[in-house]
Amino acid sequence: MTRLVLSLGGSVLFPSLEGHTLRAWAPVLTALARSVDLFVVVGGGGEARRYIQAARDTWADEAFCDEVGILVTRLNATLLIGALGTAAYPRVAFNPGEAIEYSGRGKIVVMGGVTPAQTTDAVAAVLAERARAALLVNLTSVDGIYSADPKKDPAATKYSRMTPQELLEVVGSGGLAAGSNAVVDMVAAKVVERSRIPLLVLDGRDPRLLGKVLFSGDVAGTMVIGDQENPLPLETSSPP
Numbered sequence: 001m002t003r004l005v006l007s008l009g010g011s012v013l014f015p016s017l018e019g020h021t022l023r024a025w026a027p028v029l030t031a032l033a034r035s036v037d038l039f040v041v042v043g044g045g046g047e048a049r050r051y052i053q054a055a056r057d058t059w060a061d062e063a064f065c066d067e068v069g070i071l072v073t074r075l076n077a078t079l080l081i082g083a084l085g086t087a088a089y090p091r092v093a094f095n096p097g098e099a100i101e102y103s104g105r106g107k108i109v110v111m112g113g114v115t116p117a118q119t120t121d122a123v124a125a126v127l128a129e130r131a132r133a134a135l136l137v138n139l140t141s142v143d144g145i146y147s148a149d150p151k152k153d154p155a156a157t158k159y160s161r162m163t164p165q166e167l168l169e170v171v172g173s174g175g176l177a178a179g180s181n182a183v184v185d186m187v188a189a190k191v192v193e194r195s196r197i198p199l200l201v202l203d204g205r206d207p208r209l210l211g212k213v214l215f216s217g218d219v220a221g222t223m224v225i226g227d228q229e230n231p232l233p234l235e236t237s238s239p240p
Helices: 022-032 045-059 062-087 097-103 120-129 164-171 186-195 206-217
Strands: 003-008 037-042 109-111 133-142 199-203 222-224
Touching: 003 022, 003 120, 003 186, 022 037, 022 062, 022 206, 037 062, 037 120, 062 109, 097 109, 097 120, 109 199, 120 133, 120 186, 133 222, 164 186, 164 222
Parallel strands: 003 037, 003 133, 037 109, 133 199
Antiparallel strands: 199 222
16 A cells, blocks of 8 residues: 655644644545555644743753654644544554554554654654655645745745755755744755655645645645656545
């Protein structure tokens, strides 16, 4: 069965604790898991940044703040497991090795952060490499990768397709402060380059968009791919 890794941004799933989108995402992920071997890495979102700021207010160092953020991502992952019910493996994987160990049972495997100074996008990229996934999807609160921040630069250009090398040029030297929320961070971009696993950056604010793009080949978001064949639409005998 095709292996798929999703990096589900905290800004998408938990823009705030009260404004979570768990109920919207659970049926989409459950349906998707009938067609693919699914892994989901959950980010921290606004709640993680609130906890991190509270830690900074006590003069904690950045490594400690990172550890606080990791705990929040794992709590978010636990809440997603609860929303998924029997469709998910009942335990949060703490590293890619555990995630692979939990897979192959017909259950969605969910994990959060792993290591200080590493974003959940980087975790998802490493997991995709370890799992030999056919595709890595980054679900975020923007509709793709731009030449500049479209919120600050109205002349920013959206890329529909780019190479991993071009992604590295766009990402540049992004910061690694605890709680950073760039669309794709440098570590994730480098892992995508070395693993040669295609990366799709997609707007996660509408959960229904994911299935449409994966199985119909509708053009949306940004595909980061080298000279290998485009994996979309995904081949499956029973699309959701």
